[in-house]
Amino acid sequence: MSKVGIRDVAKLAGVSTGTVSRVLNDHPSVTKDVRARVEGIIKDLGYLPDPSARSMRGKVSRLIGIVIPDLTNPFFSELVQSAEQAAANHGYNIIVMTSLDHAAKEADRIKQLTSRKVDGIILVPSNDFHTLKLPKGLPIVVVDRLMPGYSGIAADHRNGVRLGVEHLLKLGHRRIGFISGPGHSVPANDRLRGYLDAMEQADGGTTMAGPPLIAEAAFDYESGRSAGNYLLARARNERPTAIFASSDQQAIGCMRAAHDLGIPIPAALSIVGFDGIPLASMTTPRLTTVKQPIQDVAAAAVAVLLNKQTAPELDDPILFACEILEGETTAPPQPD
Amino acid sequence: MSKVGIRDVAKLAGVSTGTVSRVLNDHPSVTKDVRARVEGIIKDLGYLPDPSARSMRGKVSRLIGIVIPDLTNPFFSELVQSAEQAAANHGYNIIVMTSLDHAAKEADRIKQLTSRKVDGIILVPSNDFHTLKLPKGLPIVVVDRLMPGYSGIAADHRNGVRLGVEHLLKLGHRRIGFISGPGHSVPANDRLRGYLDAMEQADGGTTMAGPPLIAEAAFDYESGRSAGNYLLARARNERPTAIFASSDQQAIGCMRAAHDLGIPIPAALSIVGFDGIPLASMTTPRLTTVKQPIQDVAAAAVAVLLNKQTAPELDDPILFACEILEGETTAPPQPD
DNA sequence: TGTTCGAGATGAACCGTTTCCATGCTGTTG
DNA sequence: CAACAGCATGGAAACGGTTCATCTCGAACA
Numbered sequence: 138m139s140k141v142g143i144r145d146v147a148k149l150a151g152v153s154t155g156t157v158s159r160v161l162n163d164h165p166s167v168t169k170d171v172r173a174r175v176e177g178i179i180k181d182l183g184y185l186p187d188p189s190a191r192s193m194r195g196k197v198s199r200l201i202g203i204v205i206p207d208l209t210n211p212f213f214s215e216l217v218q219s220a221e222q223a224a225a226n227h228g229y230n231i232i233v234m235t236s237l238d239h240a241a242k243e244a245d246r247i248k249q250l251t252s253r254k255v256d257g258i259i260l261v262p263s264n265d266f267h268t269l270k271l272p273k274g275l276p277i278v279v280v281d282r283l284m285p286g287y288s289g290i291a292a293d294h295r296n297g298v299r300l301g302v303e304h305l306l307k308l309g310h311r312r313i314g315f316i317s318g319p320g321h322s323v324p325a326n327d328r329l330r331g332y333l334d335a336m337e338q339a340d341g342g343t344t345m346a347g348p349p350l351i352a353e354a355a356f357d358y359e360s361g362r363s364a365g366n367y368l369l370a371r372a373r374n375e376r377p378t379a380i381f382a383s384s385d386q387q388a389i390g391c392m393r394a395a396h397d398l399g400i401p402i403p404a405a406l407s408i409v410g411f412d413g414i415p416l417a418s419m420t421t422p423r424l425t426t427v428k429q430p431i432q433d434v435a436a437a438a439v440a441v442l443l444n445k446q447t448a449p450e451l452d453d454p455i456l457f458a459c460e461i462l463e464g465e466t467t468a469p470p471q472p473d
Numbered sequence: 474m475s476k477v478g479i480r481d482v483a484k485l486a487g488v489s490t491g492t493v494s495r496v497l498n499d500h501p502s503v504t505k506d507v508r509a510r511v512e513g514i515i516k517d518l519g520y521l522p523d524p525s526a527r528s529m530r531g532k533v534s535r536l537i538g539i540v541i542p543d544l545t546n547p548f549f550s551e552l553v554q555s556a557e558q559a560a561a562n563h564g565y566n567i568i569v570m571t572s573l574d575h576a577a578k579e580a581d582r583i584k585q586l587t588s589r590k591v592d593g594i595i596l597v598p599s600n601d602f603h604t605l606k607l608p609k610g611l612p613i614v615v616v617d618r619l620m621p622g623y624s625g626i627a628a629d630h631r632n633g634v635r636l637g638v639e640h641l642l643k644l645g646h647r648r649i650g651f652i653s654g655p656g657h658s659v660p661a662n663d664r665l666r667g668y669l670d671a672m673e674q675a676d677g678g679t680t681m682a683g684p685p686l687i688a689e690a691a692f693d694y695e696s697g698r699s700a701g702n703y704l705l706a707r708a709r710n711e712r713p714t715a716i717f718a719s720s721d722q723q724a725i726g727c728m729r730a731a732h733d734l735g736i737p738i739p740a741a742l743s744i745v746g747f748d749g750i751p752l753a754s755m756t757t758p759r760l761t762t763v764k765q766p767i768q769d770v771a772a773a774a775v776a777v778l779l780n781k782q783t784a785p786e787l788d789d790p791i792l793f794a795c796e797i798l799e800g801e802t803t804a805p806p807q808p809d
Numbered sequence: 810t811g812t813t814c815g816a817g818a819t820g821a822a823c824c825g826t827t828t829c830c831a832t833g834c835t836g837t838t839g
Numbered sequence: 840c841a842a843c844a845g846c847a848t849g850g851a852a853a854c855g856g857t858t859c860a861t862c863t864c865g866a867a868c869a
Contacts, residue, residue, distance in 0.1 A: 142825055153849045158827055166847060185588045189534070190825035192525040194854050200568075208554040209751065211547065218544040218571050225570070230585065232536075233569045234561070235554050249566060252521050358755050389755050396757050415545060416752055419694050419725050421732050478855055489819045494857055502817060526855035530824045812868085819862070825854105832849080838842085 141182045150178045161186060192254060199229050201442055202250035203259040206238040211414040212431065213261065216280070219435035220259060227443055229256070240265040251275055257442030259435075264322060278438045278448070283323050289454040290437050292429035294324050294411075297459030298331030298381065301409045301427040304461055305379045306339050309469045310407060314350035314368040314377035316361060316387050325356075328383045328411065350377050354387060361387025365394030369406070378470035379407035385417045385426055392420065392466070403468035413462055422465035430457040477518045486514045497522060528590045535565050537778055538586035539595040542574040547750040548767065549597065552616070555771030556595060563779055565592070576601040587611055593778030595771075600658060614774045614784070619659050625790040626773050628765035630660050630747075633795030634667030634717065637745045637763040640797055641715045642675050645805045646743060650686035650704040650713035652697060652723050661692075664719045664747065686713050690723060697726025705734055705742070714806035715743035721753045721762055728756065728802070739804035749798055758801035766793040 143161075147154045152171060159167045160175045178184075192198035203220055205213045221231045232255065236243035243263045250258055257276040262284055271277055271287070279289040305313050315332045318325025329351075352367050354360035361382055368391075369376050382388035388410030392402060400406050402422060410417060413428025434457055440446035449455045483490045488507060495503050496511045514520075528534035539556055541549040557567045568591065572579035579599045586594055593612040598620055607613055607623070615625040641649050651668045654661025665687075688703050690696035697718055704727075705712050718724035724746030728738060736742050738758060746753055749764025770793055776782035785791045 143827095144825080154826080155828080155850075156848060159848090162827085168847065171847085185584065187529070187825055188589050189525045189529040190854090191827075193523070193529055193856085194825080194827040196827095198525065208544075208550045208557070209547070211545070211550075214544045214547075214550040217569065221544070221569060221571055222573075225582075230568050230570070230589065232566050233553065233557060234566070235557055237558075246561075253524055253566065386755070393755070393757050416755075419722070419729070419752075421729050421757070479857095480855080490856080491820075491858075492818060495818090498857085504817070507817085523855055526824095527857075529826090529855085530857045532857095810869100814865105814867080816865100817863090819860105821859095821861105823858085824856090827853085829852080830850090833847095835844105835846085837844080839840105 141184050146178050146184050150175045197256050198254045200255045201257045202232045202255040204234045204246050205261040206236050206263050208235050212412050215431045216435050219432045223436045223439040236263045238263045259438045276442050278441050280438050288449045288451050293456035294327040295331040297427045298328045299335045300461050302335035310379040312377045314380040316364040316382040317353045318383045356384040358386045358390040361390025362394045365391030381409045385410040385412040385414050403466050407467040425464035425467045426462050427459045428462050433457045477520045482514050482520050486511045534590045536591045537593045538568045538591040540570045540582050541597045542572050542599050544571050548748050551767045552771050555768045559772045559775040572599045574599045595774045612778050614777050616774050624785045624787050628795050629792040630663040631667040633763045634664045635671045636797050638671035646715040648713045650716040652700045652718040653689045654692050654719045692720040694722045694726040697723030698730045701727030701730030717745045721746040721748040721750050739802050743803040761800035761803045762798050763795050764798050769793045
């Protein structure tokens with residue numbers, strides 16, 4: 138059983154290779170019955186076109202690259218998985234690369250991808266993205282960590298956070314702390330603005346009286362923990378009755394800090410996270426969190442690269458709405 | 474600036490295309506000065522060979538495929554990340570595919586990879602692997618979930634579990650429960666044997682008196698939780714004082730079960746997990762777990778595929794030792 | 810000196826598709 | 840009825856490398 142090629146299919150179907158090729162590519166000018174016959178033979182023979190040959194003569198490689206900072210981050214791994222499924226549905230495959238948040242590595246990976254003639258790149262930039270030169274003429278979609286000047290797709294972080302904070306406000310909380318992401322990160326600032334939106338709108342500014350309850354931290358667990366310690370290390374009637382964390386990992390770190398300080402959750406402290414990673418439902422108690430629509434984001438990114446959907450304008454990214462997942466870490470505040 | 478091809482290089486260097494090709498592939502029979510001249514021209518022109526064309530006629534694609542059941546599982550995402558780094562060090566790239574534990578999808582993905590002419594495949598088989606026909610002639614390394622009849626690489630689950638159970642024995646535990654993996658899974662059975670090894674060796678069988686303390690479950694959180702409920706739903710002097718779970722996710726689910734039953738950890742119950750995923754250090758209290766050497770496994774798999782290392786014999790897999798990470802979920806048992 | 814031999818280089822064939830142009834056929838129009 | 844437009848199809852060139860059968864040339868040997 139040697140490998141079957143397009144000529145074998147053509148011979149058996151009694152047509153020319155050109156016709157078979159047209160069938161394969163859904164070219165309109167081929168009659169229904171010929172198409173049916175050829176497709177039958179293809180299935181019988183288990184014929185699979187050789188991607189190398191296709192991409193040599195044609196221009197497409199049916200390969201798309203995805204570059205992310207860290208696959209260990211559950212948010213990104215879900216992104217990759219969703220993208221892989223979406224791409225597979227269109228006959229595309231994914232080359233995955235991790236930059237480990239290292240700008241030089243990131244640039245190198247992107248160069249490798251271009252020389253592979255990928256049909257497009259999904260990029261989650263490293264944190265020093267400003268040093269990054271993207272190649273022209275290759276479709277690139279920037280995802281999640283939007284870069285000014287490039288067209289991107291992401292969850293609507295700002296309104297998502299607002300949603301979460303409003304949930305806390307509705308429960309009656311007023312002293313709501315916020316654990317922010319790293320200051321230079323675009324999504325971190327979006328999230329911060331969402332918090333400020335909600336708080337300012339809450340009751341005309343009086344809510345914000347008193348010391349600011351904002352702590353800046355990296356997105357990881359350990360940073361969330363120390364930020365939590367910082368926010369909670371004050372007198373009971375001054376410390377926040379609720380904390381919104383910019384990532385689930387931060388939120389879980391913060392839960393740990395509260396636990397170590399002997400502050401019961403949610404009795405004395407409500408916590409809301411952001412991301413909606415699977416881990417969020419595995420904590421004790423289960424974390425209330427704002428879920429990003431990762432699958433939608435990934436599917437849209439793939440669709441844009443495959444021209445199934447028009448690319449977003451520069452500086453006017455496509456945003457997908459977040460939704461709140463209620464867990465067990467939120468409750469009305471106790472009286473002081 | 475039209476694209477430069479091998480013929481352009483050949484013409485400028487005053488040699489034939491064949492010679493240029495041999496320079497590109499480090500073929501020995503080409504003189505030093507010719508090689509130098511050609512390499513100079515290549516650099517001048519910024520020539521980059523077209524990978525599709527190379528892999529069409531030639532046999533190597535510098536691409537390796539990796540097929541896993543679920544990228545959302547932190548164990549697998551770390552595996553992929555490690556493999557990507559290892560491959561990149563050798564100029565190779567990774568095509569990642571997820572089967573979602575669906576045998577048909579898995580077979581389809583493998584077919585896609587072979588038609589892409591990947592130079593090798595790293596495979597973590599789905600749970601119904603027995604229906605799987607692997608193509609001959611393509612180097613495949615089976616990782617983690619070893620398949621009888623194929624050469625594989627994995628962590629030494631059996632001895633790893635034994636290590637963890639012995640840790641509990643040393644603390645003084647005797648009624649040690651075990652949450653097993655799904656019965657048809659090869660690593661699940663390896664882990665179970667590790668448990669039995671340790672228990673039998675402990676004190677000549679007397680330890681095993683009484684009802685068996687083994688619960689079978691899937692590897693996920695929810696299953697761990699119900700297995701925990703099952704093991705703990707008995708009188709205090711009959712229920713286990715310690716539980717070894719076959720995965721960290723199970724262990725965390727089990728912690729949740731204990732918490733719901735009002736059993737304090739580690740005071741009244743010690744728990745040890747298996748895998749060593751990052752999540753393990755984020756629980757409260759921190760989970761004691763047996764860490765698999767994922768990076769070593771991934772690096773070895775890549776090395777084997779690239780012929781940097783001789784492949785393991787069939788049915789004699791390469792095993793890497795696990796190590797125990799002490800957390801806060803283990804303590805000596807309370808008297809009954 | 811003539812012959813053999815082998816390393817280094819050549820040029821064309823080849824890989825499996827897509828795409829372009831030619832061809833024949835059908836149906837429409839003047 | 841002739842001319843022609845349009846469309847489905849066939850056949851072959853083209854894509855950009857690798858590889859193989861040849862060729863050339865100089866050294867080694869008798």
